[in-house]
Amino acid sequence: MSTVKYEVSQRLGPLEKPPITKTQLVMYSGASGDFNPIHTVEEFAQQAGLGGVIAHGMLTMAFVGQMLTDILGVDGDLHKFGVRFAGMVRPGDVITCEGEVKEVREENGRQIVTADIWAATQKQEKVVVGEAVFSVPAA
Incomplete structure (x- = not known):
């Protein structure tokens, strides 16, 4: 088992997702139970003043969660994961x-890591920002 020794200022990721599709938004609506038409109906989203369909904020948060679980693997534990939605994500x-x-400490043979986390578009616009706390075996 290889263990990473985390250090302050160390970068996590990146995890890059393929372009968002309208089909993906319809599927996520069904999976999440969030059927708000701003996510799937172009005309409704236009009338709502959004300039078109937008992705579910929770979908983008889930992408950040995927990055974290990829980092943690089977030996890690996620203790805290919170975000703020800072921008809109659109198909494409x-x-x-x-x-x-931003912080690392050792406790009971484990590294406790606190990190700033985010998701950004291809234009480098952060659309989700937050913090995570996780632990992994000490290196």
């Missing part, structure tokens, strides 16, 4: 999830 956007370690 490519989302890249990243993070940066």
Whole structure:
């Protein structure tokens, strides 16, 4: 088992997702139970003043969660994961999830890591920002 020794300022990720599709938004609506038409009906989203369909914020948050679980693997534990939605994601956007370690401490043979996390579009606009706390075996 290889263990990463985390350090302050260390970058996490990136995890780049393929372009968002309208089909993906319809599928996510069904999976999440969020059938708000701003996510799937172009005319409704236009009338709502959004300039077109937007992706579910929770979908973008889930991408960040995927990055975290990829980092943690089977030996890690996610203790805290919270975000703020900072921008809109639209069909065609490519989302890249990243993070940066801001604190590391050792406790009971584990590294406890606190990191800033975010997701950004291909235009480098952060659309989700937040913080995660996780633990992994000490290196």
